[in-house]
Amino acid sequence: MARHTRKITQLTGLFIASLLALPVPAYELEIHGSNTIGAALAPMLVTGYLKEKTTGAVSAKGTGQENEQILAARVNNRLTDVLVAAHGSSTGFKALAAGQADIWASSRPVKPSEVEQFRARADLTTLESEHVIAIDGLAVLVHPSNPVSQMSIGTLGKIFSGQIRNWSELGGPDRPINLYARDDRSGTWDTFKSLVLGKQYTLDGNARRYESNDQLSDDVSLDPAGIGFSGLASVRNSKVLAISEGNAPALKPNQLTVASEDYPLSRRLFMYTPGDRMPPLAAGLIDFALGQKGQALVAESGFISQNPIAVKPEFDNSTPESFRRLTGNYQRLTVNFRFSEGRTRLDNKALRDLQRVQHYLEQHGRTADDLLLIGFADTQSHELRAQMISELRALSVRMALDKTGVRDVAYTGYGQYMPVGGAGSPRNGRVEVWIQTPRH
Template sequence: MKKQILTATAALALAGAAHASETIVIDGSTTVGPIAKAFAEYYMAANPEVNITVSESGSGNGAKAMVNGTCDVAIMSRPMKDSEFKAAADHGAQPVAHVVALDGLPILVHPSNPVQDLTVEQIRKIFLGEISNWSQVGGPNKEIVTISRDTNSGTYETFAGLVMNKEKIGEKCEYVGSNGAIRQRVQTTPAAIGYAGLGFVDKTVKALKVNGIYPSPETVQTGEYPIARPLFMYTNGYPKLGSSLYQFMTIHLTEDGQEMVEEIGFVPVTAY
């Protein structure tokens, strides 16, 4: 009996190896995650023989996975750094960037917070710790709780570049590991301020105007909203034409793909 089971298993394994299904492994940014998940669902519905897995572990991890060759697509909310390109080249990988969507970085506060509008300078000072009370920017007398993404995050890098001018965020800042976690901290902390991707704004948090401009698909698209950035998917080399990976990597160019990007809350690259 045991022998029979063993042979059966072996036969099954061999048969499986003969037509092993195709896989696309995606790793990286928690901002781009919802887009990648929606694309995966969309692609797998039409091509059930392809298994697409998505993990959301941060842009930095996406880049590392690409360098180590443990993913097919690295989703990143920032461009790859020189050091990452170099590491990739040393490992024989050639990362190619595909911009799949545009994203603003809304500054989030609790909806009960009366403050509506901040300048980039004020935000920078808040995160530096120089402004530490909401009353200094026209709010009630409450100490500000700053919440930032961890340094592995592409969203953090964008924020550090566009708002902080590479200055170090103050010591009191709280660091959390994902966009969702930022939203959760802000929606439960009345005095909090944080930042996340456009797709993560819902009615439980309030996005502030920055320099008088409200973060919306239109203002991001026109470049009026000051804290905006493209979202990337990196592949190792340009995908072979006609391959599943190629089809997957061109979804964002199709009308369906753009509708998905838009409905999730981001800005399609060829919008309007």
């Protein structure tokens, strides 16, 4: 009997020791990843969410580590603290995979290799796991005195790979070009590498690398020979260039061009969660971020909100007269419907944008009769084929809106005309949303 007692005591001791060895969560919620999101936007969203749950103050302090913040408040007489660690998008995935993060903040889409690595726990590509919290545009920055005002993505690639080394080659002064780039852990860098450098170019080894968007922008604004890139919220005192892709017109990043993702260097900012296995605090924060109050904070932070607004676009000389007539009595909503697979399957952002369009109509006292959907296609082998594809896209959005109660919206297709990207760009395949100009 004594032997059994000693054995049970030993097992109990081992069990307690194993419990003590488990990592104890230091914070109620941890958000790891993108500096673009974590520098200001994520803390603003956390603060806004906590303010809704408490009548007290929300405090903010550092951890002693650069690019980390702790937001805290008393909720139901209990301290609720949230860590935001902003060391780059790739670090966020690693933290989520290791169980150290509840939310992964990323300024790039999840990579296929990361999807596979995480698949046993959740599918990070589903609506339950992938949350577009804001739209950003990669701003290409130069010194305010630089006379260059626009360039193509191809020219950008040659500059940052060192093939173009002097501003005089671009119509500027005879001055060597100094390169400023984000570091390898940054989602901003991943986006620039994918959209600009691709497989054709490699970043010049003389480029200065930065963990912080703000610091990079500040340094470019002090260097007449400098050129760099950052998130749209970090333009600060630098000058922003208009960017073109293929034969499409050059566009500057602004409310409409970035929100609609027509701007060639526009990108989505994400929060990823492990499906429905996230704690209630994380789920509540995601719902807040995606809602109207959260999106208002997105706009306040300098990024582009997904809450639709109506604007009158400025057409350039390339806009066909038939399109001017078609939209003459309309304004454009700052939302485009885009597709994930094939030609008619809406992506995760589009599925949420359906609700946003519905809410816009309710808030402004408008109806489905005020809307017009215009579909577009990429260049096809035959003009008639492109027309058919563009109409099918618009019809698929119409049918999806029907399910939200926004019924029988007028629609049309505009074929392969008015591309916003180069030939083959998925951004060309889109459905724009137009709304009749109110009569006063």
